[in-house]
Amino acid sequence: MSTSNGMRPETPETPDHESWWSRIGTLGQALTALTGLIVTVVPILVATGLPGQDSGNSNFSPTVVPTTSQPYTSPPSTTPPPQAEGINLTVSDQLTDGAEEEVIVITLEGSRVATLHATREQPVVSQRVTATRAGNYSYVVDAVMRWYDETGTEQVTNATGRGSVSIDDGTRLDVYVHEETDGISLSLESATQ
Structure with a gap:
C-alpha cells in the first residue's frame, strides 16, 4: 500500500x-x-x-514365566477361612394395656432389624432376627401407639427408647413400656435374665 x-x-x-x-x-x-x-x-x-485407585482395568493379569532351572508349579490351593455364622434371636412385643394397636421398630447398631405390629386381634407378636455375633449391642426402639381416652377420642402416642443389650444365640428380647413423669419411654430387655 x-x-x-x-x-x-x-x-x-x-x-x-x-x-x-x-x-x-x-x-x-x-x-x-x-x-x-x-x-x-x-x-x-x-x-x-x-495412584491408590482401582482403575477399573479388569483385563490386567500378570504373566508368570517359568524359568528353566525351576519348573512352574501352580500355587497350593487354599480354602477360605470359615465364615462366622450369625446368631439367632427373637424380638417380641405384647400390646400395651388400653392400646388398640402399636407399631414397634427395632434398630440394632444403626440397622433396622424388625418391625412389630401388635393389635387387639394379635396382642403378642414376635420376629426372628439374625445378628452377626454374640455381644453387647446398642439399640433404638421407636413406637407409635394408638389408643382411646376416657371420652372415646382416639389418641396417638409416639415413644422411643435407647440403650444397650447383651445378645447371645437364642436370646429373646422383649419391648417394655415405661410411664415416666415427662411421658412414655421404651426399653429392650432380655427375657431370659
Missing part, C-alpha cells in the same frame, strides 16, 4: 525489550507454565488412574 506521495506508510515499531512474555509478567508466565503442565498431566492420570 502506498500513500499519495508514493511512499509506504510508516508503522510504529515496538521496542525489542517489550515482547509478549515481558508484557504478561512473571505471574503470567508461571500461570501459563502451570496450565500447560495440568493440560499435559491430567489426561494421563485419567487414562491410567490415580
Whole structure:
C-alpha cells in the first residue's frame, strides 16, 4: 500500500525489550507454565488412574514365566477361612394395656432389624432376627401407639427408647413400656435374665 506521495506508510515499531512474555509478567508466565503442565498431566492420570485407585482395568493379569532351572508349579490351593455364622434371636412385643394397636421398630447398631405390629386381634407378636455375633449391642426402639381416652377420642402416642443389650444365640428380647413423669419411654430387655 502506498500513500499519495508514493511512499509506504510508516508503522510504529515496538521496542525489542517489550515482547509478549515481558508484557504478561512473571505471574503470567508461571500461570501459563502451570496450565500447560495440568493440560499435559491430567489426561494421563485419567487414562491410567490415580495412584491408590482401582482403575477399573479388569483385563490386567500378570504373566508368570517359568524359568528353566525351576519348573512352574501352580500355587497350593487354599480354602477360605470359615465364615462366622450369625446368631439367632427373637424380638417380641405384647400390646400395651388400653392400646388398640402399636407399631414397634427395632434398630440394632444403626440397622433396622424388625418391625412389630401388635393389635387387639394379635396382642403378642414376635420376629426372628439374625445378628452377626454374640455381644453387647446398642439399640433404638421407636413406637407409635394408638389408643382411646376416657371420652372415646382416639389418641396417638409416639415413644422411643435407647440403650444397650447383651445378645447371645437364642436370646429373646422383649419391648417394655415405661410411664415416666415427662411421658412414655421404651426399653429392650432380655427375657431370659
